């Protein structure tokens with residue numbers, strides 16, 4: 001039975017990206033032999049790809065749809081992939097393009113004002129106030145051990161969209177800033193500044209989740 | 225290495241995020257490391273930030289790939305290999 005996914009019609013969204021690649025390489029690339037390697041390249045990445053999709057969308061069905069859409073895009077555009085270049089970055093670019101095409105409406109939200117005042121080393125100070133900096137323990141672990149994966153994912157979700165996507169990619173997969181810039185189609189300097197700022201904001205969001213869940217005591221909560 | 229070649233605490237702090245992500249030049253990486261080896265306060269802040277990032281990566285990556293998705297992508301790949309498509 002042939003799979004005819006309902007999302008097939010939305011593939012037009014990655015056409016600009018594929019067209020860009022086509023200009024350079026497609027004429028010299030034989031499609032059939034190249035495609036035979038796709039299984040081996042793609043399947044090991046599906047776990048992380050689904051992880052990124054799930055952390056971005058927070059819904060298993062939507063995350064599965066997104067990965068399938070990206071896989072279909074990879075099949076259709078595989079002739080444009082240059083052997084020897086980074087397949088993982090290539091595939092994640094398709095995935096994030098699919099994500100942005102679906103969720104573009106959220107992109108223009110600016111960061112809430114309160115984040116402008118996030119101090120440096122926020123969690124460092126908070127955990128010190130909590131008395132977690134007693135050697136030989138690891139104060140960061142002592143705090144984060146109180147939060148499970150879903151609570152951390154919830155904090156990540158609180159980031160403004162332009163910080164959230166780059167941060168989620170950062171936490172799910174080990175890409176360099178340059179690779180991340182290529183995947184998201186933004187300058188390296190933008191990746192750097194967004195990631196650094198996102199970390200500060202995320203520390204505040206993590207602390208907020210810990211307070212809301214009653215995982216840190218009231219006395220420290222007052223100082224937050 | 226002379227005192228002039230060494231980073232101050234502030235210079236190290238400004239580079240901490242890039243250092244954590246290994247995004248500095250080899251020379252800068254070495255300068256930051258040299259400071260961290262000798263400054264307890266900066267070393268403590270660096271260890272904390274490194275641990276936060278490690279914990280977050282570890283927890284956010286804890287996701288099982290559903291078999292259903294593996295099957296569906298397998299079908300997409302199989303379909304892409306069908307000869308008539310060429």
Ligand SMILES: [Zn+2]
Nearest residue numbers: 232233263266
């Ligand atoms: Zn120092």
